[in-house]
Amino acid sequence: MNIMIVGVGGQGTLLASRILGRVAIKEGYDVKVSEVHGMSQRGGSVVTYVKYGDEVYSPIIGKGEADIVLAFEILEAYRALPYLRKGGKMIANTQKINPMPVITGAMEYPADIEKKLAEKINLQAVDALSLAEQAGTIKAVNVVLIGLLAKSTSIDKSVWLEAIKETVPEKFIELNLKAFELGYNL
Amino acid sequence: MKKLMLGNEAVARGAYEAGVTVVSSYPGTPSTEITEHIVKYDNIFVEWAPNEKVACETALGASIAGARSMTCMKHVGLNVMADPVFTASYTGVNGGFVLCVADDQGMHSSQNEQDSRHYAKAAKIPMLEPSDSAECRDFTKAAYELSEKFDTPVFMRLSTRVSHSQSLVEEREKEDCKLKDYVKNPEKYVMTPGNAIKRHVVVEDRIKAITDFAEKTDLNSVEENGSKIGVIASGIAYMYAKEALGNRADYLKLGMIYPLPEKKITEFAGKYDKVYIIEELDPFIEEHCKALGVNVIGKDAFTLQGEYNPAMIKKAVLGEDAAEYDEAGEAVPVRPPVMCAGCPHRGVFYVLKKLGMTVSGDIGCYTLGSAPPLESVDTTICMGASVSAAHGMAKARGAEFNKKLVSVIGDSTFMHSGITGLVDIVYNKGNNTVIILDNSITGMTGHQDNPTTGYTIRKEPTKQVNLITLCKAIGVESVVVADPFDVKNFEKVVKEETEREAPSVIIAQRPCALLPPMRKKYSGHCEITDKCRKCKLCMKLGCPAISVSGDSVKIDVTQCNGCGLCTNVCPFGAIEQGD
Numbered sequence: 001m002n003i004m005i006v007g008v009g010g011q012g013t014l015l016a017s018r019i020l021g022r023v024a025i026k027e028g029y030d031v032k033v034s035e036v037h038g039m040s041q042r043g044g045s046v047v048t049y050v051k052y053g054d055e056v057y058s059p060i061i062g063k064g065e066a067d068i069v070l071a072f073e074i075l076e077a078y079r080a081l082p083y084l085r086k087g088g089k090m091i092a093n094t095q096k097i098n099p100m101p102v103i104t105g106a107m108e109y110p111a112d113i114e115k116k117l118a119e120k121i122n123l124q125a126v127d128a129l130s131l132a133e134q135a136g137t138i139k140a141v142n143v144v145l146i147g148l149l150a151k152s153t154s155i156d157k158s159v160w161l162e163a164i165k166e167t168v169p170e171k172f173i174e175l176n177l178k179a180f181e182l183g184y185n186l
Numbered sequence: 187m188k189k190l191m192l193g194n195e196a197v198a199r200g201a202y203e204a205g206v207t208v209v210s211s212y213p214g215t216p217s218t219e220i221t222e223h224i225v226k227y228d229n230i231f232v233e234w235a236p237n238e239k240v241a242c243e244t245a246l247g248a249s250i251a252g253a254r255s256m257t258c259m260k261h262v263g264l265n266v267m268a269d270p271v272f273t274a275s276y277t278g279v280n281g282g283f284v285l286c287v288a289d290d291q292g293m294h295s296s297q298n299e300q301d302s303r304h305y306a307k308a309a310k311i312p313m314l315e316p317s318d319s320a321e322c323r324d325f326t327k328a329a330y331e332l333s334e335k336f337d338t339p340v341f342m343r344l345s346t347r348v349s350h351s352q353s354l355v356e357e358r359e360k361e362d363c364k365l366k367d368y369v370k371n372p373e374k375y376v377m378t379p380g381n382a383i384k385r386h387v388v389v390e391d392r393i394k395a396i397t398d399f400a401e402k403t404d405l406n407s408v409e410e411n412g413s414k415i416g417v418i419a420s421g422i423a424y425m426y427a428k429e430a431l432g433n434r435a436d437y438l439k440l441g442m443i444y445p446l447p448e449k450k451i452t453e454f455a456g457k458y459d460k461v462y463i464i465e466e467l468d469p470f471i472e473e474h475c476k477a478l479g480v481n482v483i484g485k486d487a488f489t490l491q492g493e494y495n496p497a498m499i500k501k502a503v504l505g506e507d508a509a510e511y512d513e514a515g516e517a518v519p520v521r522p523p524v525m526c527a528g529c530p531h532r533g534v535f536y537v538l539k540k541l542g543m544t545v546s547g548d549i550g551c552y553t554l555g556s557a558p559p560l561e562s563v564d565t566t567i568c569m570g571a572s573v574s575a576a577h578g579m580a581k582a583r584g585a586e587f588n589k590k591l592v593s594v595i596g597d598s599t600f601m602h603s604g605i606t607g608l609v610d611i612v613y614n615k616g617n618n619t620v621i622i623l624d625n626s627i628t629g630m631t632g633h634q635d636n637p638t639t640g641y642t643i644r645k646e647p648t649k650q651v652n653l654i655t656l657c658k659a660i661g662v663e664s665v666v667v668a669d670p671f672d673v674k675n676f677e678k679v680v681k682e683e684t685e686r687e688a689p690s691v692i693i694a695q696r697p698c699a700l701l702p703p704m705r706k707k708y709s710g711h712c713e714i715t716d717k718c719r720k721c722k723l724c725m726k727l728g729c730p731a732i733s734v735s736g737d738s739v740k741i742d743v744t745q746c747n748g749c750g751l752c753t754n755v756c757p758f759g760a761i762e763q764g765d
């Protein structure tokens with residue numbers, strides 16, 4: 001299974017990939033999680049890969065190889081399109097964050113990305129930001145999206161809940177479980 | 187149970203299990219987390235040194251004194267420590283000494299893409315290269331054995347994809363490792379020419395002995411699948427090859443990439459119709475093979491640049507195309523990294539751009555001041571170069587040019603290698619203005635403490651270098667502290683100091699917006715009121731939270747942290763700090 005998580009530096013994609021990695025170990029798979037640290041964490045495009053199966057060699061996912069793309073922002077979803085395999089599924093947060101070339105006016109934020117994506121691929125677009133707000137903080141976007149992802153896999157819900165409890169700090173567990181449920185039950 | 191660990195975390199685990207007791211490093215992506223994970227173990231002295239040279243010498247000293255020691259750095263950090271490294275090869279070690287160097291193929295976070303394997307060969311120091319986290323742990327332990335067995339420092343070469351990928355590792359018990367006796371031994375440790383001449387002989391004999399070891403060690407392993415294609419690879423490139431070719435190739439996996447075996451390679455290569463060398467960056471293994479007269483395919487089929495991937499290997503070796511995929515069919519705007527909302531550096535560059543300054547830049551979050559719309563940085567070379575390069579610029583072009591010239595350098599970078607440049611300016615009658623961007627932390631690499639922050643890596647309070655007294659002691663008489671968010675005053679200070687016919691330092695002081703106290707201090711978000719006249723001056727800040735929508739300006743509340751810099755820039759008082 002190849003899952004690619006994309007977003008904007010600072011959105012909490014690392015936590016999402018760590019929860020997912022933990023879920024995969026619990027299921028007894030070989031796992032590789034490729035993260036990005038450093039420069040791009042400063043508001044740039046960020047990509048993490050989670051791969052699991054009987055044996056995983058390369059930690060990265062190439063074009064046309066992702067079974068699922070989990071996108072934290074809709075322009076990043078669009079950018080990741082070539083990585084989705086034919087017949088794969090994309091789960092995307094509809095939130096828009098302007099990149100600097102759009103802010104400076106050098107480029108335009110493409111219009112109707114959701115519609116364009118839906119014409120080409122199996123897309124589940126969700127306003128995860130509002131759901132996170134419902135859970136109590138916009139910072140929980142990552143766990144709302146993990147909820148949505150969980151629903152798209154055959155892995156038992158209890159495994160996901162356990163992985164969240166083991167990954168997030170004690171005092172945020174309740175909030176994150178709520179965020180997870182909001183995504184999962186959508 | 188096996189644990190999912192970053193390669194860096196697994197190196198730390200290996201160091202712990204090997205009984206390391208002294209670790210000195212300077213941060214640098216992708217190596218930083220090794221040291222940050224070692225700190226989690228008790229009874230190991232761990233520190234952030236001011237720079238890599240100091241770190242290396244500290245670790246070498248610990249080794250000479252009998253401890254197992256380690257230093258970790260990114261590839262360019264190895265340039266900074268090259269001086270002690272080359273001579274450490276001559277002295278050899280007492281306790282095992284391992285140097286972990288992380289290359290950055292693809293330059294995810296670096297200013298160049300140098301291949302550190304050349305250092306192993308040049309300094310005649312053996313180098314191991316793991317392919318995943320389990321090997322990171324195993325090879326670290328092997329490196330200590332090698333180091334003590336052959337009386338040599340040992341390199342561990344990592345890369346972004348090994349350092350920053352998590353894979354499964356089984357934890358083992360810590361070895362019982364005792365401090366070795368310290369015995370005074372000037373012939374070995376005092377590298378005067380007379381002694382060094384003799385040590386050079388030792389080094390050459392040692393590398394011969396380790397080459398014999400390379401023929402036999404299971405760090406270098408052969409995997410036969412009955413194929414007609416042979417592949418020689420190491421590190422992450424081996425994993426890419428394995429994924430691309432699976433059982434359709436036979437492999438010679440090199441865990442030790444210097445010194446390389448001769449018989450093993452010749453024998454392996456002799457069995458195949460075609461032998462591919464799959465290695466990112468330079469043709470290091472390839473040139474070795476060709477020197478042995480072994481016929482291999484390397485850079486004729488593969489690039490010298492960037493990262494490899496399984497699809498390109500499949501194409502090059504088997505001629506098979508990659509998977510099909512969809513494309514957007516229109517230009518998707520790039521999303522380069524930006525200074526965060528609330529970044530103190532933004533105020534500095536806003537002013538420097540406004541004043542039309544030539545900016546001799548440096549390395550850190552503030553390198554982002556080179557990107558539009560701030561676009562103020564003229565040069566970025568290596569850590570510390572902002573100060574010394576500006577000195578050279580001023581000497582080349584004279585006083586008038588110097589009045590429009592400043593250096594910008596972060597607090598960590600100033601401690602790393604900016605001080606000596608400033609000494610040069612004062613000593614050699616320069617009149618430069620150096621702006622130290624004091625955001626109270628080493629920002630770019632993810633918030634490490636440094637000598638100016640007042641805390642150690644373990645967050646224990648410690649003596650804090652006072653930048654003002656330090657600069658004064660060097661001989662800079664004019665040292666001014668200014669808040670870069672008070673843009674009016676900051677502009678005035680920059681004008682005054684650049685006019686001055688004497689060297690001067692401006693300490694731009696405001697903590698990084700991501701530090702916990704600042705997260706608390708900034709609250710809510712800024713709002714644009716109906717006093718806005720749409721002059722769009724605030725857009726010049728390049729704040730990720732402010733953008734134009736239609737003909738009006740808008741603040742994205744999910745991005746704004748309420749730092750208030752824009753309220754200081756708006757000439758009409760039309761932006762208010764809300765909550």
Ligand SMILES: Cc1ncc(C[n+]2csc(CCOP(=O)(O)OP(=O)(O)O)c2C)c(N)n1
Pocket residue numbers: 212213214215238260262263266549550551552569595596597598599600623625627628629630631
């Ligand atoms: C020789 C060398 N070592 C390490 C690095 C990695 N590195 C890049 S910037 C930086 C520190 C930046 O800290 P500071 O100067 O305080 O600026 P800030 O990022 O906080 O603005 C480091 C360690 C490097 N590029 N070169």
